[in-house]
Amino acid sequence: MRTARLTLDGNDYELPVFEGSEGEVAIDISQLRAQSGAITYDPGYGNTGACKSDITFVDGEKGILRYRGYDIADLAAGCQFSAICYLLIWGHLPSAQELARFRDAMRAEALIHEDMKKFFEGYTTAAHPMAILSAMVGSLSAYYPDVVTDDDLDRNIIRLLAKSKTIAAFSYKKSIGQPFVYPRNDLGYASDFLHMMFATPMEPYAVPPAMAEALNMLLILHADHEQNCSTSTVRMVGSSGANLFASTSAGISALWGPLHGGANQKVIEMLQRIAEDGADYEKYLALAKDRDSGFRLMGFGHRVYKNFDPRARLLKSAADKVLEGLGVQDPLLDIARNLERVALEDAYFVERKLYPNVDFYSGIIYRAMGIPLKMFTVMFALGRLPGWIAQWKEMNDDPNNRINRPRQIYMGQTARSVTPMDRR
Numbered sequence: 001m002r003t004a005r006l007t008l009d010g011n012d013y014e015l016p017v018f019e020g021s022e023g024e025v026a027i028d029i030s031q032l033r034a035q036s037g038a039i040t041y042d043p044g045y046g047n048t049g050a051c052k053s054d055i056t057f058v059d060g061e062k063g064i065l066r067y068r069g070y071d072i073a074d075l076a077a078g079c080q081f082s083a084i085c086y087l088l089i090w091g092h093l094p095s096a097q098e099l100a101r102f103r104d105a106m107r108a109e110a111l112i113h114e115d116m117k118k119f120f121e122g123y124t125t126a127a128h129p130m131a132i133l134s135a136m137v138g139s140l141s142a143y144y145p146d147v148v149t150d151d152d153l154d155r156n157i158i159r160l161l162a163k164s165k166t167i168a169a170f171s172y173k174k175s176i177g178q179p180f181v182y183p184r185n186d187l188g189y190a191s192d193f194l195h196m197m198f199a200t201p202m203e204p205y206a207v208p209p210a211m212a213e214a215l216n217m218l219l220i221l222h223a224d225h226e227q228n229c230s231t232s233t234v235r236m237v238g239s240s241g242a243n244l245f246a247s248t249s250a251g252i253s254a255l256w257g258p259l260h261g262g263a264n265q266k267v268i269e270m271l272q273r274i275a276e277d278g279a280d281y282e283k284y285l286a287l288a289k290d291r292d293s294g295f296r297l298m299g300f301g302h303r304v305y306k307n308f309d310p311r312a313r314l315l316k317s318a319a320d321k322v323l324e325g326l327g328v329q330d331p332l333l334d335i336a337r338n339l340e341r342v343a344l345e346d347a348y349f350v351e352r353k354l355y356p357n358v359d360f361y362s363g364i365i366y367r368a369m370g371i372p373l374k375m376f377t378v379m380f381a382l383g384r385l386p387g388w389i390a391q392w393k394e395m396n397d398d399p400n401n402r403i404n405r406p407r408q409i410y411m412g413q414t415a416r417s418v419t420p421m422d423r424r
């Protein structure tokens with residue numbers, strides 16, 4: 001067996017080494033504390049493998065992203081998002097019959113319980129749709145609490161996928177004070193979502209095929225990304241035995257942050273600010289390089305990708321196509337392109353290997369589709385749902401799963417006593 005040797009205070013410890021199917025090397029330190037009393041220290045978990053997984057492979061140096069072995073570019077060219085959900089969650093691309101059954105099951109679950117509509121009444125129209133989504137998804141567990149068999153779980157998985165789409169669209173309708181539009185059984189996932197967003201009780205909405213196609217691709221590109229912040233959150237919460245809805249709700253909250261899925265909203269806010277300030281993108285590049293400015297180039301940089309983000313490449317070319325297909329001209333797209341061009345030539349960004357990430361161009365496409373800014377991170381969440389579900393399920397199916405419980409190195413006060421003076 002291959003091992004690594006660690007020497008600590010003159011003592012040698014042999015640590016098992018294993019390899020993943022793509023040759024990634026891991027040193028198994030799970031027994032290190034029991035053997036030596038020491039733990040490892042890795043803030044931000046940049047070097048910590050928290051699980052073994054069969055779902056998604058990312059090679060950040062080579063810019064590779066694969067779901068269950070399939071390259072993301074292959075999947076994004078022509079697959080339906082529902083087939084990708086199936087692939088991620090159940091491990092293989094569905095046959096025509098499996099896909100038809102899965103779609104029928106999702107359609108049957110697309111409505112939310114009528115009582116849940118009352119929840120929306122409690123929010124102001126200013127409520128951020130991510131706050132609503134996370135609360136509503138957590139609340140689904142109040143309606144579908146019992147999972148005894150694998151079939152129960154499969155039904156809850158389908159409910160989560162189908163009802164989140166309806167909740168997301170309803171949260172938008174709430175924000176603009178319009179009545180909810182119910183799902184339609186004759187539409188695919190992306191088209192149905194757009195119908196619920198843009199139809200009104202007075203007027204149906206004919207979903208432009210270019211828009212449905214673009215949304216389908218965006219959802220696929222966001223569908224999983226191994227152990228990112230929100231997915232690790234879903235696994236962390238789920239490791240305690242928390243149900244699928246509760247764990248996913250936590251993942252939605254983690255995704256909301258501007259350093260993660262919230263970046264897609266922040267990118268557009270940044271581009272708007274630059275546009276209003278005379279499109280002087282060089283000035284903002286300088287600000288991003290100045291640590292004291294507190295300004296970062298949103299949509300740039302990634303913990304794993306150090307060469308390029310394959311999703312950003314696909315989205316950059318899709319942005320041109322979609323805007324043309326929809327007949328939309330957006331000055332923010334030019335600013336984004338210029339910003340990317342100068343950043344990629346700048347020593348600061350080159351040395352730190354900072355490239356556009358998935359959020360850099362996705363917002364431009366959402367804007368062209370008429371999706372409002374506050375909904376951008378919700379769109380990301382809808383796309384990421386199958387990944388969270390697949391990872392939660394994989395963890396629960398693993399007989400070696402233990403509650404996640406990192407350690408710490410305590411750096412605070414050593415033991416001291418409360419004096420009589422302190423007792424007030």
Ligand code: ACO
Pocket residue numbers: 044258259260261263288289295296297298299300301302303304352354357358359
């Ligand atoms: N603009 C300017 N400088 C940056 C940026 C940026 N967007 N990103 C990283 N840097 C700099 C840091 O200041 C740091 O510089 P230093 O070495 O001089 O201290 C160096 O690059 C490394 O950055 P870290 O923050 O240590 O990298 P980390 O891996 O922890 O963070 C992250 C990755 C959060 C994505 C970061 O690049 C960032 O904040 N980007 C902007 C927000 C964003 O787009 N997030 C979406 C990520 S994709 C996703 O979650 C879907």
